[in-house]
Amino acid sequence: MSILKFGFDRDICIGCAACEVACKTANGVPHGTRRRRVITVERGEYPAVEKYFVSMGCMHCTIPACERACPVKAIFKREDGIVLHDKDKCIGCGYCGWACPFGAPQYPHDLPADLKEYEGIMDKCTFCVVPFKQEKDANGVIIQSEPKPSCATSCTTKALNAGDIREMTTQERAARSLIEVQV
Amino acid sequence: MSEIPYVIFTVFSQTAVGALIAVLIADFLAKGNEDAQFFETGAWVPVPVAVIGMIAMLSHEARPLQAMMTMNTNLATSWLSREVLALTSFVILAVIYTVLWLFEPSYGSLKWFPVIPKITEKFMALRKPVGILGALAGLGYLGVSARSYMMLGMPAWNQPSTVLYFLVTSLLVGVTAVAAVLSVKYLVKKKEAGKPFTSFLWATVGIVLVMVVVLGVALYSNITMVPLAGTEAARSAQDAAREDMLAGEHAPFLWLRVVIGIGLVLVCLAALAVALVKNSIAKASFMVMLVFACAFIGEILGRIVFFGANVPLGEVIPCVLSSL
Numbered sequence: 081m082s083i084l085k086f087g088f089d090r091d092i093c094i095g096c097a098a099c100e101v102a103c104k105t106a107n108g109v110p111h112g113t114r115r116r117r118v119i120t121v122e123r124g125e126y127p128a129v130e131k132y133f134v135s136m137g138c139m140h141c142t143i144p145a146c147e148r149a150c151p152v153k154a155i156f157k158r159e160d161g162i163v164l165h166d167k168d169k170c171i172g173c174g175y176c177g178w179a180c181p182f183g184a185p186q187y188p189h190d191l192p193a194d195l196k197e198y199e200g201i202m203d204k205c206t207f208c209v210v211p212f213k214q215e216k217d218a219n220g221v222i223i224q225s226e227p228k229p230s231c232a233t234s235c236t237t238k239a240l241n242a243g244d245i246r247e248m249t250t251q252e253r254a255a256r257s258l259i260e261v262q263v
Numbered sequence: 264m265s266e267i268p269y270v271i272f273t274v275f276s277q278t279a280v281g282a283l284i285a286v287l288i289a290d291f292l293a294k295g296n297e298d299a300q301f302f303e304t305g306a307w308v309p310v311p312v313a314v315i316g317m318i319a320m321l322s323h324e325a326r327p328l329q330a331m332m333t334m335n336t337n338l339a340t341s342w343l344s345r346e347v348l349a350l351t352s353f354v355i356l357a358v359i360y361t362v363l364w365l366f367e368p369s370y371g372s373l374k375w376f377p378v379i380p381k382i383t384e385k386f387m388a389l390r391k392p393v394g395i396l397g398a399l400a401g402l403g404y405l406g407v408s409a410r411s412y413m414m415l416g417m418p419a420w421n422q423p424s425t426v427l428y429f430l431v432t433s434l435l436v437g438v439t440a441v442a443a444v445l446s447v448k449y450l451v452k453k454k455e456a457g458k459p460f461t462s463f464l465w466a467t468v469g470i471v472l473v474m475v476v477v478l479g480v481a482l483y484s485n486i487t488m489v490p491l492a493g494t495e496a497a498r499s500a501q502d503a504a505r506e507d508m509l510a511g512e513h514a515p516f517l518w519l520r521v522v523i524g525i526g527l528v529l530v531c532l533a534a535l536a537v538a539l540v541k542n543s544i545a546k547a548s549f550m551v552m553l554v555f556a557c558a559f560i561g562e563i564l565g566r567i568v569f570f571g572a573n574v575p576l577g578e579v580i581p582c583v584l585s586s587l
Contacts, residue, residue, distance in 0.1 A: 119581040134581035145416060148340040151347065152333045171333065172325025175343045181416045181496075183577020200325030 082244035083161040084207060084227055087252065088135055093239035095120060095133035099231035103137075106230035107211040110195055113188040115205040116231050135240050137231065138163060138184040138205035146204075149179035154202075161245075162207045162227060167214045172200040205229075207242070266570035268323035273408070274436070274566050275316030276350060277429055278559075280401030281437015282309040283357050286364070287394040288466055289441070292459040296370050301460060303371060304448045305441040306364035309357045312440070317354070342411035349404040356397035363390040405429045418497035419504035419573045422488065427481035428569060432562045435474040435528075439555035442467040446548030453545075461539065464547055468536050471554060475525055475532075482521070496580050503574040513572040516564045524561015528554055 095118055103109065103116045116137035124130050140163045147155040147163060154169035155176060165185075177185040185202045188195075195213065203212060208231075209224040216222055232242035241248055286309065289302035321327040334347040365373045366383040374380050409426040442464065449460060486509065488501040507513050535550035 121582050123582060136577075136581060145414075149343065149414070151335065151337050151341045151344040152330075153337045169333070170325075171327075171330040173330065173334070173343065174323075175341070178575065179414050179416045181576040182580055183575055 081159060083246070084243065085140055085161065085245040085248065086137065086229070086232065087241040087243075087245075087248040089239045089252075090132050090134055091239075092237045093118075093133045093135060094237055096236055098234045098236050099135050099240050102230040102234035103205070103208075106208055107206070109203070109212045110188060110191055112190060113186045113203055113212070115186065115203065135231070135235075136182060136184075139182055140205075140207065145179040145181065146176035146185055149175050151175060160227070162209060163204075164206055164210060164222065164224075165202060165204055166222060167198060167201050167203075168216070170201045172202065174202075176202060266567065268319045269570050270563060270566040271319035272316050272323075273429070274432055274559075274562055275312050275319065277316075277405060277408070277433040278436045278440060279309045279313035279316060279357065280353065280398075280405060281433040281435070282312060282441050283353075283360065283394070283401055283437070284398045284434065285438040285441035285467075286360070287391070287398050288438075289445075289459070289463055290391055290394055292462050292466075294457075294459060298457050298459045299367070300370035301448065301457065302445065302463075303364050303367070305445050306361050307372075308441050308444055309437075310354070310361045312437075313350075313354050313357060317350070342407065342414075346404070346408050346411040349400070349407040353397065353400040353404045356393060356400050360390065360393045360397050363387065363393060401433070405433055415497070416576050417573055418500040418576060419488070420569075421497070422484065424481040424485035425569075427477055427484070428565065431474050431478045431481060432566070434470055435478070435558045436555070436562050438467055438470045439551065439558050443552045443555035446551045449548045450545060461542075461544060464535070464539055464544075464551060467551060467554075468532060468539065471528065471532055471558070475528060478525060496576055499579040499582065500574045500576050503579065504572050507572040507574070508568055511572065513568045516568045516571070520561050520564040520568065523557050524565060527557040528561065531557060 097118045100114060100116050100118050104114070107115065109115055116135060119134045119136055120131065121134060122129065122131045140161050142161070144155065144157060144163045147157060151173060152169050152171055154166045154171075155163060156166070157163050172187065174187060177183070177187065185204045187200055188198055188203055189200065191199050198212070206224075207227045208229045209227050210222055214222055227242075229242040232240050235241075241251075282305075286302070286305045289305055290299075293299040293302050321330055324330040335344045335351070337344045338348060362379075363383055363386060365371045366376060366380045367387065368374055368380040368384045371380065371383075406426065409429045412420045413425050414421060445460065445463065486505060488498075488505055508517050531550050531553040535547050535554060538544075538547035538550055
């Protein structure tokens with residue numbers, strides 16, 4: 081069984097926000113809500129200043145703080161590591177948003193008429209298996225598609241990757257050893 | 264201000280705990296039916312105050328009715344579920360305790376009510392035990408509630424001052440609220456108040472004094488940000504919260520709280536103690552009302568700072584990413 085995670089290399093991110101746009105388009109995420117966001121960080125003091133970009137989203141943690149915090153068990157973890165959220169169970173208390181150290185859970189407001197039922201109900205990255213407008217089958221199970229995160233596939237520099245954590249770690253190690261050899 | 268429902272919920276629910284403890288103290292101080300009849304008015308305070316808090320809590324949920332039915336589903340891991348359970352337990356015991364006061368057959372305000380006073384008469388011996396259980400449940404609720412805010416994602420809350428703040432709000436505002444209500448009654452019906460009322464006011468002075476000291480310790484601890492989570496990200500979030508608290512958007516609230524919630528409370532408390540020493544109960548009653556007003560305003564201001572001047576870990580994580 082693969083364990084799915086995101087991998088991010090800030091050294092090669094150029095801050096184009098293609099990941100953010102792709103996420104919103106693929107999942108129908110309305111204006112004002114961002115499952116993934118590119119943050120610009122500027123730090124240091126002249127002349128030793130640096131600027132970099134960070135693509136932040138749900139980390140699909142091994143032990144998700146949001147899942148543990150949720151008082152109504154609306155958040156759950158699939159076997160492959162993807163952390164999902166049932167919008168029908170969610171009461172919009174905001175506690176998962178406080179518990180998450182990455183600020184991943186979002187609370188949509190001022191939604192268009194066709195999405196009004198999700199006003200104040202938490203939304204988060206689903207590894208592109210569930211769009212913003214969640215649907216269920218006859219058994220009440222959330223309809224989920226194959227995990228192919230559009231943010232990672234659309235990343236122009238491959239700074240953002242998604243896949244099995246073991247494969248990604250091996251690739252990263254190989255890449256880093258290559259850099260060390262070149263240096 | 265999006266934090267207002269949280270401010271009202273926490274301040275009022277904690278005040279209800281302190282109010283029940285105050286009524287319990289009065290229960291033990293009352294030496295006969297006359298004293299109890301005077302103190303009975305204080306029993307009106309805890310439950311309505313708790314209900315206001317609970318309404319505020321539900322008002323900030325996107326689905327309040329669903330929340331009411333399901334919020335204690337995840338007791339295994341969610342401190343919010345545990346908080347709701349603890350609050351519900353406290354409120355149930357507070358309601359029973361209040362019923363045993365108000366429907367008391369000889370002096371209860373609602374003794375004229377059909378049937379119920381006859382039922383409560385059989386259980387009057389249980390009033391004090393129920394009150395003690397209610398007070399313990401209330402103190403338990405304060406602990407669970409504080410723990411529910413002490414989370415890694417919110418470093419400014421994840422420190423001992425959170426527990427102290429909640430305890431202070433409870434006893435400072437709750438006890439003075441009951442004392443203020445009883446003082447109003449004293450000013451209207453002086454004849455009904457006996458010596459136990461003076462003892463109750465002295466107990467109020469003692470509790471307020473201790474709580475002001477605890478508040479000072481909590482403020483110092485909060486400003487110096489005693490860290491429970493020692494990561495660089497947590498420290499950055501705490502530093503940002505402290506900057507907001509001391510010199511940012513929420514600084515006026517903090518300093519007003521210090522002036523009103525500590526300074527004016529101490530001035531009024533001193534005047535109250537002097538009035539009690541001179542046995543001027545009317546003046547003391549007036550001063551108790553002022554202490555309550557200052558304490559209440561101070562705690563509301565303090566809670567606005569608590570919820571407002573708080574930087575989530577998620578906001579600073581990207582900034583310290585290079586050192587993670």
